[in-house]
Amino acid sequence: MKKFSVIALVLLFIGLLTSLPANATWIQYQSSPADLYNRADLPANYDLLSVSVGVDDTSPNEYYFYLNFNKPITPLQFADGKGSWAGVMLDINNDGKFDYSIETNAQSYSNNFYHEGQFMDRRSGTPQADRRCAVITWTNIISDAKWIGFRIQKTCLNFDSIIGIQGYVDYDSKDNATNDWAPDSIWQMSLSGGTVPSPTPTPTATAAASNEEAIDAQQAAVKAKIVALESLASFYTAKRDCLESSANFEDSSAIELFDLTDLNSLCNQLDLEASSIDRKITALDPLSKKTTSSANIATDDANALAEAADALTARMQDISDEISLTETSLSKLSVVIAVFDEQETLISQPWEALIDRLSILPVSMRASIMKSGDYKNAQGSAKQMTTVMNTKETLLKVLSGIRRPTQITPLIISLESLRAQLPQLKNYTKLISSIEKKIPAFVCQKGSTVVAATKTGKCAKGYEALPTN
DSSP: OOGGGHHHHHHHHHHHHTSSOTTOOEEEEEEOOOOOOOOTTOOGGGOEEEEEEEEETTOTTEEEEEEEESSOOOTTTTOSSSOOEEEEEEETTOSSSOOEEEEOOSOOOBTTBOEEOEEEEOTTSSOEEOOSSOOEEEOOTTTTOOEEEEEEEGGGSOOOSEEEEEEEEESOTTTTOSEEEEEEEEEEEETTOOOOSSOSSOOOSSOOOSSHHHHHHHHHHHHHHHHHHHHHHHHHHHHHHHHTGGGGOSOHHHHHHHHHSOGGGGGGTTHHHHHHHHHHHHHOOGGGOOSHHHHHHHHHHHHHHHHHHHHHHHHHHHHHHHHHTHHHHHHHHHHHHHHHHHHHHHHHHHHHHHHHHHTTSOHHHHHHHHTSHHHHHHHHHHHHHHHHHHHHHHHHGGGGGOOSGGGHHHHHHHHHHHHTTSOOHHHHHHHHHHHHHTSOSEEEEETTEEEOOOTTSSOOTTOEEEEOO
């Protein structure tokens, strides 16, 4: 099962737990006369046979309506993209005109779970969606049911004691054809009639256990499975939070360094255990347990899996906390790296500028300066800076392989040790300054020939002054 489906499955089981009663008995149940006419173009699975109405002892304040078909209902029968639909037409004041209708919507039917239907006001002649009656619709795909059920509250409309009912199905709402009515005319029925000993079809959207104790045990197992699914969903929430831990860092430089590491792999290390728990929870089938003992075992199994998922969540939260604590170490690492970068700028840039100035000088003057002790010492510092920076880059390459927070501290220690090898900036600055004093403000150039200025400080005739800055 994919990880993102866990929460959806929780909701699905909650819907199952709160669906129609499993041990209902009809206190009223009536069926209309059979449909006697079908259009020649009507597909067989849209052949409507009759409509039924009932009230059961577990929900006496609700009416159940059933459309009975010739063929088993398919999941996409009324979600086929053609506008196919079915409904129960209601004439609540017996004037021969339909006042309201209870209808399917474009949602597919799944297993034996219910979903919302539509309630339409037809009194104006143009159907309008109306919220006064909340409609629940369902069937039982698993058992190849040939009916669709609808449920509404008795009090949502002012029903007369006798009302008119007629079932309707439309295969393709755009073709003005391929529809069917059942019965062939409006069926006048008494809402207080039709007492029967047992329901056909059953109004339950859940499997019935053999007795009340078994039913209670079965429902307890369903609840336990829901809890287990919720616990597993909490694990995946904790994992998401773990993967987003670095986004909560206040130090942006720490975030940048974190992204260079493999620390997020810590959040994935419990995936195999989570997948195992996931499979075991999914495999639980409380509704198949027909005895109290088997249902109790299922409850125990679900509880154990919930505890395992909770333990996994706690471990994931510990990992997330551990990652959060890396901000301090990464911030310290960032400070150390910044020292290297700043020092490189203060040494490399003046050196490069000095080399550019020297390249302008006459060869003899340049050679004289480059033989000086100041130049050689400054050159040594520049080379030392390059070596240190290369070593720093090599050390930082291990960032991509860091999978544990404890690996950050040794890297900081190594960089701190390397930091001691940085050239002495104060001494280097003096050397650069001493060398720059030996470079004249300008030299004299004629074509490709470059010479020093005359003793008078001017360029000889035919030469132009060339600034060295």
